[in-house]
Amino acid sequence: DAKTTQPNSMESNEEEPVHLPCNHSTISGTDYIHWYRQLPSQGPEYVIHGLTSNVNNRMASLAIAEDRKSSTLILHRATLRDAAVYYCILRDLLIQGAQKLVFGQGTRLTINP
Amino acid sequence: NAGVTQTPKFQVLKTGQSMTLQCAQDMNHEYMSWYRQDPGMGLRLIHYSVGAGITDQGEVPNGYNVSRSTTEDFPLRLLSAAPSQTSVYFCASSYDLYTDTQYFGPGTRLTVL
Numbered sequence: 001d002a003k004t005t006q007p008n009s010m011e012s013n014e015e016e017p018v019h020l021p022c023n024h025s026t027i028s029g030t031d032y033i034h035w036y037r038q039l040p041s042q043g044p045e046y047v048i049h050g051l052t053s054n055v056n057n058r059m060a061s062l063a064i065a066e067d068r069k070s071s072t073l074i075l076h077r078a079t080l081r082d083a084a085v086y087y088c089i090l091r092d093l094l095i096q097g098a099q100k101l102v103f104g105q106g107t108r109l110t111i112n113p
Numbered sequence: 114n115a116g117v118t119q120t121p122k123f124q125v126l127k128t129g130q131s132m133t134l135q136c137a138q139d140m141n142h143e144y145m146s147w148y149r150q151d152p153g154m155g156l157r158l159i160h161y162s163v164g165a166g167i168t169d170q171g172e173v174p175n176g177y178n179v180s181r182s183t184t185e186d187f188p189l190r191l192l193s194a195a196p197s198q199t200s201v202y203f204c205a206s207s208y209d210l211y212t213d214t215q216y217f218g219p220g221t222r223l224t225v226l
Contacts, residue, residue, distance in 0.1 A: 036215075041220075042219060042220070043117075043203045043205070043217030043218055043219055043220050044156065044203070044205075044215075044217050045217065046214040046215065046216075087155065101156070101158070101205075101215060102158075103148075103155030103156040103157070104155050105153075105154065105155050106155060
């Protein structure tokens, strides 16, 4: 499985944008880039995913580098509720067992009031 | 929709005891899975099921059994609990193998003494 690398922790201020980086230099052409987050004492929740083009939804934006070896999750205006561990995960939906999400250690995001 | 529910929320066992962690979903999802999360770590896949009557092993299956007799339920059995199984257990489900979003339950915190 292709691996991802994320910073262990990041800190930002409330109402400011947050850019969470993820490196995936061994990504294959059919790997989708997924982001999940885990709020304290809760199960993970889906944030966003993409393949090649940048993606936007109500929670965040995903910017994917042209060579796909890195991506950035963008929270446009962080709130205290966005404090969580953010996981960047690669999934090849074409292979058997693709539903097996492989979680790394993620990035712990702290939001200061 | 209740989503994915897990019971109990907390459990303390003695070494050698057995128990079943319950997981249910009311979204008619075919795919269900169990993960464990140890302190400061990402989630690791224990077992998964692609439909009623079909289960398979994940990354860390030893010491756990599963069955899937209905679409809604996917219980996880600990046959003889060991302290190494102290962890938080999460159940997840998704519509099918090719759906991008997995929905997680709130977790069961298990302590084995």
